[in-house]
Amino acid sequence: MSNPVYGKQAQTSTRDDKRPAIFWVLIVGMILFLAWAPFQAALFNGQMLDFEKPLYWALIISTILLILGIVTYYKKFKLEEQRDWLAVLVLLLPLTYVLSLISAASHYLAMNMVVVQCIYAALFIISIYLLQDRLGNKIIHNLIMTVAYVIVGFGFINWFGQWVLAGKLVGWLSQYVYQDRYTNATMTDTNGLRLTSVFQYANTYAAFLMAFLFAAVFCLMKSKSWYGKATHGFMLVPILVSLFLTLSRGGLVMLPVVFVLLLLFFKPARQIIWILHCAIAGLASISILAPITNMGLQLDKAYNGGEAAKAWGLLIGVSLAVAVVLWLVERYLAPKLESALTGWTSRKLSNLWLPVGSVVVIGLLAFLFIGTGLRSVLPENVQVRLENINFRQHSVLERLVFYQDAAKLIKDHPVIGTGGGGWATLYEKYQDYPYTSRQAHNFFMQYLVEVGILGFVIFMSFILYIFYKYIRNYIRQNDEERDSHFLYLILALSILLHSLLDFNLSYVFMGILVFMSLGGMAAAMDSKPLKRLSMSTSGFRIMYSAVIGILSIVALFAGLRFVQSANAATYAKQIMAVSKSFEEIQSAINKDLELRPTHPDSVIRLAALYKNVYDQTKKEEFYNAAIEVLNTGLKAEPYNKTMYNSKVNLLQAKGENEQAFSILENNISNFNWDNDWYNMLITQAYTIGNNAREQKDTAKEQKYFQAGLAAYQKVLDGVAHIKTVPPEIQLTRTFEVTPSIALSAGKIEFMSGKPAEAANILKNGLKDDLSDATNREVARYYIVALQKQGQDDKALYDKLIKADPKEKEQIAQLKSEK
Template identity: 25%
Template sequence: MAKATATPPRVNRTRELAAMTAAARPWTYQVAFWGLAALLFFPPFFRGLFFPPEQELALMGAAVIFWFTWLWKHGWRDYSFLSHPLDYFTLALPLVYIIAAFGAVNYGLAVDEIVKNILYFLAYWVAVQVVEREEDAGRLLHVIYLAAAGVALAGLFTATGLVYIKDGFLNGRIYSTFQYPNALASYLALAGFLGLFFWAHYGSRTVGESITDRVLLKTLPRRLLECRPYGYFYAAANFILLAVLFGTRSRGGLLITGAVFLLYLIGLHWQKRLPVLLHALYVGGLGYTTSHKFIAAAMAKQMGTAWLWILGGLTLVLAGQWVYAFAGKRSLSPWLEDKKRVNAGLASIVIACLIAGTAVLTTHHQVLEKVTSFTYLRNAFERTYFVQDALAMIKDRPVLGWGGGGWEEAYRAYQGYLYNSNEVHSHYFQVAVETGVVGLLVLLGIWASFLWAAHRAYWSAPASSTSRAMSWAVTTGALAVGLHAAVDFDLSLSALTLVLWTLFACARVSGYNRAQVPSNKLQAAKKGGIRPSNPVALAAATAAGAIVFLFAFFLASANSYATQAAGYLQQGNVRQGLAAMQKAAAYNPFNADYHTVLMRIYLSMGKPQQALEEARRSAALSRYSAGRQADLARASLAAGRYQDAVSYALRAVELAPYQIAWYETLAATCAAAGRGELQAGNKDAARRYLEQALKVPEMIQARVAGLGEEEKKLWVDAPMLSVTPGVHLGMGQARYLLGDLPGAEKSLQAAMQDNQLKGEASLWLALVREKQGKTGEAKKLVKEAGQINKNLEAAYERLKAVPTL
């Protein structure tokens, strides 16, 4: 066994300096730093922070952390705010979203995007302030790493039923708490690069080297201080991360991670390349095999077997780490100091991998056929359409875009066939749609500033230093996320974007070479360079933090009232439900959904004018929603505004021409408008509306005729457009009112094929039978309709009184 050596004096001095600096930091700094750490650690476990309610709570927390950061800075008389190009660009992005919101097509979604981007800036800015040394960055990176390991374990637990996470494991893919496997893959890939860095640079540290407290160093046994357990911990955590990364089965995520890993190897110091490559191949190979077997066992409900595979892989990983540590003591370390041997070893491994890959492709032709098939590449083909539609939207609003959420609101008016995607599946195109060229340039400025800062941090550090390795891990981890975000909507999950923005902050701080020196504030204090107190700056920061906090608080309160309203309405308590929803709309006047619910409440209460007013407010807040236009049509019918109702129904079809629901709404609206005009004695207007209902099939056929063959192949999210029972129901009503009894009978019998429409179709068919003189059949049909819905029997007598043409 190698003889133990004393800790070098230089290491002791560095450790003492770190301990003194940490001890000098006030409690306000500790609150700010660990508050940021909490903001990075917990969001991944809350559905990846994808949904507005969680984002609003996170923003409230970020506002508090922001204020404590300013309070700490005030103690040092440091009132700097922005001082780097990256600072300005990260602030510019939420500002652009705020400006774009004035012309947004959906104000509620625009507000949600403002919340997210303010949250990102606050997290970034706080990170820039509190990360003063390499140790600070290391702590935050460890928080990110540990959170990712926790998310990975949660994925394994939910796959085997130990915990329940909605949509955490579906169709043999691990979604975990992110509920989206591709974003999970991106998150785990980022953590994986951090894990490789930790293993390579911290894995060989002793317990004594990681302790800064003098009392502990003196009291703990020497044998414990000389232990090197960290390599085993990082190896085990990396295995879990990689196993779940493979378990996401994210094609794009794995391809991009592999490409960035090659870049990561190139940027490493030559002495670290071979150990990192061997570690990645060994742990990754075990992770891939274990993941495949684990998922197969989990799918077969063999939970014990699934966990045996994980434990077996973990055991082999730890055994491999022991072998590596043992060999390092004996012969590996001298061998790794010979650059020619290292390069020869790397070349041999690369050649072996290429030969193995070529052998697999040549002996398994089905693999190549599979990966080049339309079925395998279907998602890639589909996303080219997303981008085409995004470009068309950008062309129509090039400067400031459609406002936050603009794609989700308006894409159906531009799509070339029916697909369902509230995200562009490219973060950069999504930002361009929402904020135009201005927002895209700001986003590109963020990346350019980050890469410049990362370049500066990398080359300003010594070649073999931990600082350079940390900067490179941060850079490649961010690149893995950024490249994947070009082909997916990973960054719509705020938990991942918060982590990415924190990496930006670490690179920006390291780029100023602050990671190599003690706290600049301590230095300023020693030199007597502290500026005078500026309470105005603190007051301004306090006001800004309070505004952000209250902004998020009101939005969160609105969500709370809306949830209460939903509960009351489910219980049948309409009065309290109405009151709660009115409060929700008052606390967040931008959310169209609240006004839609109010419209429905008023309709149920028999108050059509109030319902129409709420429908108008909803449509004004959400201008490209076919659903809002359909609601307007419904409310207009109730208020007796028939021409408006038909216009709104037509507008719904224009906004979403490939969704059959709006054609059904149009047919029903035209029939109802015709019936209303007949009751009012306006026969010409009635005929016009009723004949318009009969033209709906032609509209459907014309839309289908405009589809290309590839678009028809890609259409899988719903049945192809056709004349559905819902359309037949509206046509049957119109034909009855026009006096075409045979045609009405045919249409209504087609409508009865849908069980949900059977009651109403039976009612109208009874009217046809009554006109045909088949009273017995009519009564039988009315009785059947009443069994489905008691209100239909009463409606029959009212409809009998409606004149026909």
Template identity: 35%
Template sequence: MKTKTKSNYSSNRGRPVAKSVDFSLLHWILILSASLYLFIFPFQTGLFNSLIYDFELPIYEAMLFVFIMLIVFAAYLFKQWQLETSRGLLALGSLLLPFVYWLSSFQAVASHNAKLMTLIYCLLAGFFMLGLYIASTFTTRQVLKYALLLSSYCVVLFGVLNLLGQRYFPDALWFSSGDYRLTSVFQYSNTYAGYLVALVLAALYCATHARRWYSAAFHGAMLVPIWLSLMLTYSRGALVLLPILILLVLPFMRLHKQVQFILAMAISGVSMLIILGKITQNYISIAERVQPRANGGVANTIPFWESPALESWIWLVAASLLTALVVYGLHRSSGWVHDKLAKIAEKRFSVFAVPVLLAVLGIVFVFVLLSGFANTFLPEAIANRLENINFQQHSVLERATFYVDAMKVVADYPLLGAGGGGWTALYEQYQNNPYISRQAHSYLVQSLVEVGWIGFVVLIGLIGFVYYWYIRHYFKDREDEKDHLVFFIFSAAILVHSLIDFDMSYVYVSSVVFLSLGVLGGIYPKEIKIPKLSWNQLRIIRYIYPSVLAVLAIILAVVAYREYNAQRYFKHAVYLATSEQRPLNELLAPLDEALALSPDHPAYNLLKADWYRQAYLQTQDTTYVEENKKRLTELKHSEPYERQLILAQYRNFKVLGEYNLALEVLEEGIRKFQWDINFYEAAIMEYALTGQNLQDSDEAQTKLYWDRAMALLDEIGDKQQQLEELPEEQLQGREFAPTPYIRLAIGQIQFEQANYAATVEMIQPIQEWLMQFDAQQLQQDAFLRTGIRSYALALEAIGQPDKALKDYLTQAVPEEQGRLLEQLEQFN
């Protein structure tokens, strides 16, 4: 079946130009496939790209779905794509995004993640192209719009089910800073809050612009659950940005619709506030029964008819129905409101009247919140978070630190960036203090790190042009009710929030954004004059792009399928090892299949290296560690900043007895992970032990090793002073101070150098820690025994003997009695 619908553009050059849209079976297959994607993949933790292998499998599943869809889309484009239209040029331009990621992958600091990000941007470019073409008519836009809204409503209801105990999904309620924060499918409350901000604005727009009363009432009924979910994310950033986004959206509406929008927002907000306190009490008590952390590590669910779940559902349904009724009334009175405001609406700047008034009210409301008034109508936990909003709070200061550190990376990788995953790989080398953040908490900043200024200009250029093109034509279009504004709201709200968080690291969220951008870019198609090309030449060119796209889509589908299969083999190997404890030869079969499909994947290689190390420890067969040495050296070329790889090399060199290489690897770890105290600890211990082993044969080398250990201790002290300069409100991050083993290692060096007072000063702060080990632990840990003995002897040497300490050591390890007596004789 094929029908023709009138297009929005026509020829003005006196030659044939398509005057119709191909509304064919392929068109509907693409629309329904995109809609299906919107319903399926948010429930795969939003396709979070954490850049660690645990989250990769559903991303590859999504890629397979989209790349197969692109093959169908390429067939569709054979009749639709034209170079001389805005759609055609935008479709061509969108390929620059995956291209710059592919280009940056040649100098990537994390080869596998760079490949993954290139594939992800191929997926996003695909969604952008789909949006350009498949939402080309009012009907298809309506289908896509409702697919987006209904899938989002499902995410909200899923979150509410977890909130009230009828469903348990890990971390859908995230316990953070003493509060249960709602996350729904995303497992991260701030991203969910950014998503909800976009959704509440879109739902308000649909509730006030619906053509049918039942549609308006339906969207109105969803407002209360959305507002409630937003408040229970406890996200301050989203609530701060919400008024700004409201002011951004309002000028796109006519005056009477602005008034209805504000009234619907106020009514739904007040309805939510009325029930917020009660539901907050109830959901916390429900969490104490359902959540594993409060229930002995076991998750439970409760039926909806059981108190307090039933009470909460009654409150929520009642508030939603009340809001739906009010929105229905607003819909019925729309004409009356229009007539009453007709004279004002004729004024040139009337469209800005409501936003300006709202801005003034918003400023007043902020002062009210900061004055402590919030406690009178909000639950205490939410009120406290709102009242603590300021530019000196730790989350603001930490983000500022991320951005400053990111610019240090950009300075070293300015043009093409460090490749996909560049921030994750490099941030610890450049960080100002020992925070842990695998995400830069800003889409633009993280993109700048990954693809440099060239890629950044391409990204900003594409997004900026789409918005310029859409807004410019939007205000020239005299149509009253523009259904496509929903896509503007979704994309703009998420992108604005992603300036301060990592929303776009969720592939599902970024898919929604790029699909929406594509729709916006295709709403007002225009013909573009290309004077040097004849019609016949253009006719030939129009088949090149779909053909190339089809080939690319097939290649991408094959690559994604290989990675998907590799993940399955890898997970099967892990399952056999952990659940069935199979012998090594049976474990290696699926792991080798994974490596055959994805030979440079760090997780696969590191797992095999670990199994080989364990095999050596059991068999003492050195072929295992020799094979490991070769494998790890090869992997180092593609993953030079992989922490686990550096640690694996260190362990392997120790087994081989290549201590100088082991020390070189630890020094590399300190350079690349300058705030990881574990690298300092391992290096100082190795310098102390290696120096002791060479003490009788090479005094000069011993002195070099021990001096380096002391220098590392000084570096730790310098960094501790640097941490003291952090603002009081900023969290330090990980602990960074001399560990007990560092103190023992330095104490042993000082003891061997006869600095007994310094030995006591170094070890005394951990004396209580030293006395906590049982006999078996002391017998197994020679380094610990030596440290205790050195400390006991140093106390003797300065005239402060500790009998309890000596008894503790000798009772656990009787042979230590002789060693103590032997060394005590040397003092005499």
């Protein structure tokens, strides 16, 4: 990998400086961390037990690196300039998440986001000092590009069907390799086969590729060696082809936006070279996209070594050819353009002409590829994705609904938010129609949901200040100085802009790249002395270093404790699958709960264990223990549906039906579009109300019957509302009057002496399949409700009797009941 030219600004050491051994320990640590992190399922933000341990290990590693950074740069910890204070102010980001714990919808997810923010803060502090160092900057620069290229290569290994090779390459460092295959490096959805590489989500991989496409073009332009230019030029085609293979519309939409914005940072000659490089690589990529796509689709179905070799040959051959062409452009054309356009460069606003022209050209190309037959040169699956780029498309309309629902959530929790994971926990309460999305598909909206206006203002002020100071300094620098840290602007800008459309920063590895890049930008920003806030004495340096060190040690021990908890929870899950020993299972679960008393997975497992024993023995001690565990869990997780279901089932097993109903009724607003919740509630209302009817308790009968019918009306209202949802939106969850709901609501009216109303309700639950017991019961009550009105449905009656001859007797018995 070649080394770009590094400027003098913000570089605090020369090539001849001798660096202490601790510096090299820090560098090795950074190398190992950035090589390990991408293969931990991109360090997803800990919303599932499977993602916990890598997240907590990342906290441990990042805090160790921060301690090494403190030791390495101890003498530089002087709060004399604006840049120095950023290393302090970044701590406000995890602190806002700590503050949001007060109103956290889920303590578990909120704590995980505190962990994430601590990782980011640690890496930002390291980067702001390490990347002021010429050598440190150069090493991290090349390390980031190398890791990116490895990820791209890893993606193609999987695309070309060589899963076993991919699994063996990373199996020793990743827990997400099953049966020698890295999970979901390619994935199939309604759009077809999509490339995801290490991210397991195509849209985030597209954001990553977009960022590193422009990073590679920049490195190509700034490299001074032929092998550096060749390496970066070679990688442009694989990156662009990978971007198309993700089938990400968001990636294709944001690509020209970022392209034009970055173009503004260059002088006219460099703008022309930038455009040429992208155009040449783009044309070459499109020329091989169809065969590469088709080969991948075939190899996904059945691996063939010869076909895979052919695919690799085509990709590598075209990439080599492009690398040669781009090297020639750099070698011969670029210097001539620099010389020829000197006069143009000196003109006012000269750097705006080409960006404006590029917007026109991009618009024309978009029209040609989307609105004409030119798109036929692309693979069919890519053509379909391009055709669907419009504001009436499913994912666009769906995202707009997410944002509207997020706005409602923010309105109810405006100041400090709902804590980390707030959207994942509360979206069912605020959703406009029944969808399933634990992400708001907009990083900024989701951040606002989690930490409220206070935390959001702090975060936006932090990043906008860094961008402002960096760009201001960039304008004043010469070309050599500008190039030293421009990579970090490319990465931060690209990923953050794409995060307007998706949840890229829910992948902690992407967040690591952003915060390291922000640290790199801060290292090069225009940093003025602060006289009033200046604290440069040795005493302050000791205090500052001690405070950061103590916080690092606290975070380190917290990470170790969380890892122990995650290990215990995983072990308990494994034990429950194989052991029948109550004591063994209980001991395994309690090991986790001793570390984290409200860890949701273990709370639910322990409650289930106690319920099973209670069902078998009917001993009160196990019932009480299960209730106590669930109550403790629900204090920290007041919206956890699984815990509520466990408690309802436990109460029903004990015969505490009214308490069970109270839980269902009190939480109906939290799960507005859950058919199962309504079914349980209405069924429970009928059961309790009918028992009261038999006991001649009219007041209780009316109370529960009316509550059941009110819930049924909510179902009808929901079904009516769904009809107003734009037809382009594809519903991923059903919401309807199910046979069970219709049966319970119909029986309420039937037992209330209202056969006409009962028949109207029951009719909504009739199904053709009468082999199902519930469907037969619906038909039975419907027929009797008709007969009580002097009506009949002979065809349904005959069909029911044919399905089960015993129904004739049951109908007669039901008809005779008063």
